[in-house]
Amino acid sequence: MSHSDTRLADMTLTEAIRARLSRLVVQQQNRERLREFGQHPSSKLLLVGPPGSGKTLTASALAGELHLPLFTVRLEGVITRFLGESAGKLRLIFNQIAQMRGVYLFDEFDAIGGKRGAANEVGEMRRVLNSFLQFLEEANATDSVVVAATNHPELLDRALVRRFDEIIEYGLPDASGIKAMMRHRLGRMAGRSLGWEKILPLTEGLSQAELARVADEATKEAILAGRKTVATDEILAALNARRAMREAVADIFNDR
Ligand SMILES: Nc1ncnc2c1ncn2[C@@H]1O[C@H](COP(=O)(O)OP(=O)(O)OP(=O)(O)O)[C@@H](O)[C@H]1O
Numbered sequence: 001m002s003h004s005d006t007r008l009a010d011m012t013l014t015e016a017i018r019a020r021l022s023r024l025v026v027q028q029q030n031r032e033r034l035r036e037f038g039q040h041p042s043s044k045l046l047l048v049g050p051p052g053s054g055k056t057l058t059a060s061a062l063a064g065e066l067h068l069p070l071f072t073v074r075l076e077g078v079i080t081r082f083l084g085e086s087a088g089k090l091r092l093i094f095n096q097i098a099q100m101r102g103v104y105l106f107d108e109f110d111a112i113g114g115k116r117g118a119a120n121e122v123g124e125m126r127r128v129l130n131s132f133l134q135f136l137e138e139a140n141a142t143d144s145v146v147v148a149a150t151n152h153p154e155l156l157d158r159a160l161v162r163r164f165d166e167i168i169e170y171g172l173p174d175a176s177g178i179k180a181m182m183r184h185r186l187g188r189m190a191g192r193s194l195g196w197e198k199i200l201p202l203t204e205g206l207s208q209a210e211l212a213r214v215a216d217e218a219t220k221e222a223i224l225a226g227r228k229t230v231a232t233d234e235i236l237a238a239l240n241a242r243r244a245m246r247e248a249v250a251d252i253f254n255d256r
């Protein structure tokens with residue numbers, strides 16, 4: 001369990017995603033009024049998209065907006081190889097979801113929703129998946145928010161996907177997203193004019209998380225150079241360093 005001060009305004013999001021998340025927040029804030037009319041607020045959210053695009057951060061921002069505690073469910077602790085044990089543990093979690101209002105994050109959700117697993121685990125995984133489906137169906141009197149996040153939506157069972165109130169797809173940022181992300185992260189250190197025409201071509205394929213790191217590296221360089229704003233060259237140097245590191249890492253792990 002953790003406490004969050006993050007807000008949606010701290011995040012760089014497309015207008016469409018921001019609007020959908022805001023709508024969920026407004027419904028949650030007005031849940032009593034909705035209930036008077038037999039309605040209930042959106043509370044089950046599936047976030048899909050590439051690494052570093054803000055899925056986990058979104059759960060934190062929702063907790064911050066709603067002033068609710070954030071519970072991160074460690075699925076590796078839930079899923080065991082022992083018959084029936086995983087479903088029992090899941091039951092405990094859903095009991096808590098029903099009793100204590102909060103934002104519950106099931107990160108790396110494909111571990112549950114996936115069709116993966118060694119042959120001897122398949123039976124147990126099926127059981128976990130089925131229990132999860134059932135739990136998601138149950139009325140949630142406390143209006144806890146359940147957020148599931150995954151990089152691998154293609155692994156998810158269709159039946160599971162249907163149970164969510166909202167499915168939101170995150171992506172890598174476009175040019176305006178990249179500028180917004182960098183500006184926001186640089187904060188007061190952002191110079192009046194940055195050479196975007198030189199910066200943007202080097203940002204291709206970088207995630208929001210990687211851009212945040214680039215901005216932080218450039219900021220540190222500027223501070224240590226005794227300057228009050230970040231220069232375009234510092235950003236370019238940080239971008240080049242990040243790209244070089246990416247390639248080295250890709251070689252080591254032989255992926256992408
Ligand atoms: N949309 C965003 N707006 C602002 N900052 C972001 C955004 N996305 C990522 N970041 C930055 O990158 C960090 C990592 O993002 P986050 O953990 O939310 O990514 P993720 O989508 O959950 O990735 P993964 O799939 O690897 O778990 C955040 O803590 C934040 O600093």
Ligand SMILES: [Mg+2]
Pocket residue numbers: 055056057107149
């Ligand atoms: Mg994450």
